[in-house]
Amino acid sequence: MTAARPTDRRPALVESGVSTRVRVAIIGGGIIGLACAWQLLRSGCNVTVLDPDVAGGATHAAAGMITPSSEATFGQEPLLAASTASASRWPSFAAALAADSGLPVDLRRAGTLFLAADHDDEQVLARQARLLERHHRAVERLPGRATRRLEPALSPRLAGSLLIADESSVDPRQVARALRVAIARRGGEVLSAPARPLVRDGRSIGVERLEERGAAGHAGSAGHIGQVGTTGADVTVMAAGWATTALAAGLGITVPIRPLKGQVLRLRPSAPDVLRHIVRACVHGRFVYLVPRPGGEIVVGATSEDVGPDSTVTAGAVHDLLHDAIELVPELSEAALVESITGLRPATPDNLPIVGATGIDGLVVAAGHGRDGILLAPLTAAAVVSHVLGSAPPEQADAFTPERFAVKERA
Amino acid sequence: MTAARPTDRRPALVESGVSTRVRVAIIGGGIIGLACAWQLLRSGCNVTVLDPDVAGGATHAAAGMITPSSEATFGQEPLLAASTASASRWPSFAAALAADSGLPVDLRRAGTLFLAADHDDEQVLARQARLLERHHRAVERLPGRATRRLEPALSPRLAGSLLIADESSVDPRQVARALRVAIARRGGEVLSAPARPLVRDGRSIGVERLEERGAAGHAGSAGHIGQVGTTGADVTVMAAGWATTALAAGLGITVPIRPLKGQVLRLRPSAPDVLRHIVRACVHGRFVYLVPRPGGEIVVGATSEDVGPDSTVTAGAVHDLLHDAIELVPELSEAALVESITGLRPATPDNLPIVGATGIDGLVVAAGHGRDGILLAPLTAAAVVSHVLGSAPPEQADAFTPERFAVKERA
Numbered sequence: 001m002t003a004a005r006p007t008d009r010r011p012a013l014v015e016s017g018v019s020t021r022v023r024v025a026i027i028g029g030g031i032i033g034l035a036c037a038w039q040l041l042r043s044g045c046n047v048t049v050l051d052p053d054v055a056g057g058a059t060h061a062a063a064g065m066i067t068p069s070s071e072a073t074f075g076q077e078p079l080l081a082a083s084t085a086s087a088s089r090w091p092s093f094a095a096a097l098a099a100d101s102g103l104p105v106d107l108r109r110a111g112t113l114f115l116a117a118d119h120d121d122e123q124v125l126a127r128q129a130r131l132l133e134r135h136h137r138a139v140e141r142l143p144g145r146a147t148r149r150l151e152p153a154l155s156p157r158l159a160g161s162l163l164i165a166d167e168s169s170v171d172p173r174q175v176a177r178a179l180r181v182a183i184a185r186r187g188g189e190v191l192s193a194p195a196r197p198l199v200r201d202g203r204s205i206g207v208e209r210l211e212e213r214g215a216a217g218h219a220g221s222a223g224h225i226g227q228v229g230t231t232g233a234d235v236t237v238m239a240a241g242w243a244t245t246a247l248a249a250g251l252g253i254t255v256p257i258r259p260l261k262g263q264v265l266r267l268r269p270s271a272p273d274v275l276r277h278i279v280r281a282c283v284h285g286r287f288v289y290l291v292p293r294p295g296g297e298i299v300v301g302a303t304s305e306d307v308g309p310d311s312t313v314t315a316g317a318v319h320d321l322l323h324d325a326i327e328l329v330p331e332l333s334e335a336a337l338v339e340s341i342t343g344l345r346p347a348t349p350d351n352l353p354i355v356g357a358t359g360i361d362g363l364v365v366a367a368g369h370g371r372d373g374i375l376l377a378p379l380t381a382a383a384v385v386s387h388v389l390g391s392a393p394p395e396q397a398d399a400f401t402p403e404r405f406a407v408k409e410r411a
Numbered sequence: 412m413t414a415a416r417p418t419d420r421r422p423a424l425v426e427s428g429v430s431t432r433v434r435v436a437i438i439g440g441g442i443i444g445l446a447c448a449w450q451l452l453r454s455g456c457n458v459t460v461l462d463p464d465v466a467g468g469a470t471h472a473a474a475g476m477i478t479p480s481s482e483a484t485f486g487q488e489p490l491l492a493a494s495t496a497s498a499s500r501w502p503s504f505a506a507a508l509a510a511d512s513g514l515p516v517d518l519r520r521a522g523t524l525f526l527a528a529d530h531d532d533e534q535v536l537a538r539q540a541r542l543l544e545r546h547h548r549a550v551e552r553l554p555g556r557a558t559r560r561l562e563p564a565l566s567p568r569l570a571g572s573l574l575i576a577d578e579s580s581v582d583p584r585q586v587a588r589a590l591r592v593a594i595a596r597r598g599g600e601v602l603s604a605p606a607r608p609l610v611r612d613g614r615s616i617g618v619e620r621l622e623e624r625g626a627a628g629h630a631g632s633a634g635h636i637g638q639v640g641t642t643g644a645d646v647t648v649m650a651a652g653w654a655t656t657a658l659a660a661g662l663g664i665t666v667p668i669r670p671l672k673g674q675v676l677r678l679r680p681s682a683p684d685v686l687r688h689i690v691r692a693c694v695h696g697r698f699v700y701l702v703p704r705p706g707g708e709i710v711v712g713a714t715s716e717d718v719g720p721d722s723t724v725t726a727g728a729v730h731d732l733l734h735d736a737i738e739l740v741p742e743l744s745e746a747a748l749v750e751s752i753t754g755l756r757p758a759t760p761d762n763l764p765i766v767g768a769t770g771i772d773g774l775v776v777a778a779g780h781g782r783d784g785i786l787l788a789p790l791t792a793a794a795v796v797s798h799v800l801g802s803a804p805p806e807q808a809d810a811f812t813p814e815r816f817a818v819k820e821r822a
Contacts, residue, residue: 267726315678315733316744322730333727337751 021046024388025207025233027195027247028240029054031062031172031373032366032380034179034190036237038097039381040388041186048231049188050195051240052212055176058241061264061343063291063299064175064374066090067167069137070112070280071372072128078399079352080135083372085396086379090168093378097175100182106294108169113142113151114162115281115328122159124282129162138166153274153329169278169291172374193228196247197236197363204362206232235388237364241346242309244354244367253358254405257368259309259344262302263317266339267325267332272296274331281328288324297338300325304345304371311342345370355383355400356393364388365402432457435799436618436644438606438658439651440465442473442583442784443777443791445590445601447648449508450792451799452597459642460599461606462651463623466587469652472675472754474702474710475586475785477501478578480548481523481691482783483539489810490763491546494783496807497790498579504789505581511593517705519580524553524562525573526692526739533570535693540573549577564685564740580689580702583785604639607658608647608774615773617643646799648775652757653720655765655778664769665816668779670720670755673713674728677750678736678743683707685742692739699735708749711736715756715782722753756781766794766811767804775799776813 022045026033029051037047065071068083090107098105116122125141132139140163147161148154183190195207209229238244241257248255275298279290291299303317318340326333348354348368353376355366364387369376379397386393433456437444440462448458476482479494501518509516527533536552543550551574558572559565594601606618620640649655652668659666686709690701702710714728729751737744759765759779764787766777775798780787790808797804 265726312747313749314744315676315737315746315748318748319730319733319737319744322726322733326727326730333725333730335726336723337726337729338724340748340751 022235022388023233024048024235024237025050025195025231026237026239027051027197027207028238028244028367029190030057030059030239030241031176031377032369033237033239034176034183035377035381036239036366036384037188038100038179038182038186039385041183041188043385043389045388047183047188048233049183049190050193050207050209050231051190052192052194054190054192055173055180058343058345058373059172059176061262061341062172062374063264063289063301064170064172065167065278065289065291066107066169066375067112067164067278067280068375069132069139069164070114070167070278072131072135072137074131076351079372082352082379082396082399083375085394086376087168089378089382090170094170097178097182100185101178103174103178103181105175105178106171108292108294110168110276110278111163111165112167112278112280113147114164115147115154115279116159116161117157117281117283117327118159120285121282125160125162132164137164139164151275151277151279153331154279155328155330158328167278170374171293175374195231197238197251198230199251199360199363202360204233204236204360206230207236235362235364237366237384237388239366241367242344244346244365248358248365251360251363253360255354255365255367255402256405257346257348257354258306260347260370261305261307261310262343262345262371263313263321264299264301264341264343265318265321265325265337266341267298267300267335268338269296269298269332269335271331274298274329279328281324283324283327286320286324288321288328290325290328298332298335309344311344313340313342346373350404353380353400354402354405355380355397356387356402358402359406433646433799434644435459435646435648436461436606436642437648437650438462438608438618439649439655439778440601441468441470441650441652442587442788443780444648444650445587445594446788446792447650447777447795448599448601449511449590449593449597450796452594452599454796454800456799458594458599459644460594460601461604461618461620461642462601463603463605465601465603466584466591469754469756469784470583470587472673472752473583473785474675474700474712475581475583476578476689476700476702477518477580477786478523478575478689478691479786480543480550480575481525481578481689483542483546483548485542487762490783493763493790493807493810494786496805497787500789500793501579501581508586508589508593511596512589514585514589514592516586516589517582519703519705521579521687521689522574522576523578523689523691524558525575526558526565526690527570527572528568528692528694528738529570531696532693536571536573543575548575550575562686562688562690564742565690566739566741569739578689581785582704586785606642608649608662609641610662610771610774613771615644615647615771617641618647646773646775648777648795648799650777652778653755655757655776659769659776662771662774664771666765666776666778666813667816668757668759668765669717671758671781672716672718672721673754673756673782674724674732675710675712675752675754676729676732676736676748677752678709678711678746679749680707680709680743680746682742685709685740690739692735694735694738697731697735699732699739701736701739709743709746720755722755724751724753757784761815764791764811765813765816766791766808767798767813769813770817
């Protein structure tokens, strides 16, 4: 296959000068699909989103951290640049979404404390600090006592921390709710249905809506998937997380995304505001995060398991997450465990998402955001608007090009 | 108040020679209320059970161990005698229930392994062995290797075990299902409604059915409880667990039962039959049990928290239960955590249930079974049939008499 450059083409109806609005079908109603839908509606498109489990999946499980510095790693500079650009878009994205939906979109800007539990963990912190200093990021090293002045609930046995003051978080479920309302208010349609792209004569002409697997009843049949209708579209966006790989493969396109299992807990302390900051830590070599929510709940995550599409919540993972959370914040022992959940992150071989034209006219992909779907949603949505309407996408999204995985044709 | 001796009176209709069946109302549809209902139906009574949450509460959370020897403690000889008598009734109880309901009632008779994790825990085991030997119970001390030959999934680091071969378990949810079907087949009625005893002129005449708390809507009102009807009965049995205390107090009767919180997990290993025996253990001073279910699930319990009627599943308790379960059976780390639940055991000051006449004519109590509700159900049901029909109750239930808590009247 070949991948067309994004600027190679404009949607057919724009090219032919017809004044009707560009019709876009989006397969996938997670944070990426919904954010793209909303921004496309704001740009004047007609939009239909199709997903059998809208706002479910990885979006429902996500912690919602807008933390490009905390997540920076050596050798991932393009991701750091994109993450930083997308994080800087979040305040206006959240404000516009709140205005459009009439619902709250709380961007908590309390910053991140990156903790070390012991001396070995401190080496991990020091390495992160050096990386961030090299990239001129705001980062402050704090001893244990200063750390506890910022967060009195933290264990007195902590070795020290990094304070990354300019990081923030959102509640992905709150964001998804606001997106759905904003989409509806702007005339967009969200269908609870599985779908796949419909390609004819080498051009995407919309989507086939499919029967839901198992919708034929609970009789135990494996569930034949039949077509129940089509939705015509000038441009189709595949934004189905790790399921995008199969959608693309059906069209001969390589989009290498695999599910990366993450188990996440939700704790409800009896006291409000046990934590103010996002707390990330390395506890005896194991990474854990605690993300406070406006209502006082704390999201604790996450495992990272390369085990295929398995949604099992396991005893060992829950044990380890609880162990580390209680070690960092002892009073969480008394907190209610209100949820144990698995998300399947859409992971790519190089940890960058896959966003752009596919080589099939009218077919765009926006998937593979790994652990960064919430963080990268504003940048991705802006890029997708450009790919759909034929304008120049933000350059920080250049590294997202699907071309990097295109199988080279022989000369 | 005074408490009448059980044999002081017979139900009014029997006394007066009327040939109609004795009508019994049972407040509480947990294992005790349902078992009493079924046995009363088999004895020819008309029975109505009333409970807003039939087969919920402590019954739903219970592990279902029929383990009088494992639970024996020094100074609790009357409980040991009653438990042993009730355990010996379980095989015929289960067989008759299966026949009556047409549903399976699996009595697993694989026995109990009582494990020690370290040397200190071994002292606890040795003490238990001495207690059981004194009472001539079947008990065998096994070294670590012999223990693992019986249960290969156990950790190789175990110090040793006691094998108590004559113990068994049931699935309380399966038993409750069978009881409900058996009750229906014999013409009994189970109403999903709260109720309280109706006493007139010093005699119980049935129950008042009450509006469900909060049934007025989700408007946030505290929920006034009004009467919605009455059900006449010759005898009323209060079998409402720890809620019996309030029912009795409304009539001036002292029935001291408090909720004793127990948190319980349910694990589903991917391999079947990870364990055959009930496994009980003292892990570094903390008690834990693992009860295998026919389908392969394992119930892990339980905390014992004297914190009032609090149903919160807490992070610390789940952590500790998972920690101990995985320490005993390392492969449970990979098992699915399918349920975290709280039960409120109905505990009495002397750990014996409260079963018998109340001092109000026609009002019987059967509650306060603590951690032993499943175990003691057959004996309790037999005792209640005697109290209702005026025959002599089984002598092993003598210690259950409500009289021991009766406030002495002045001479």
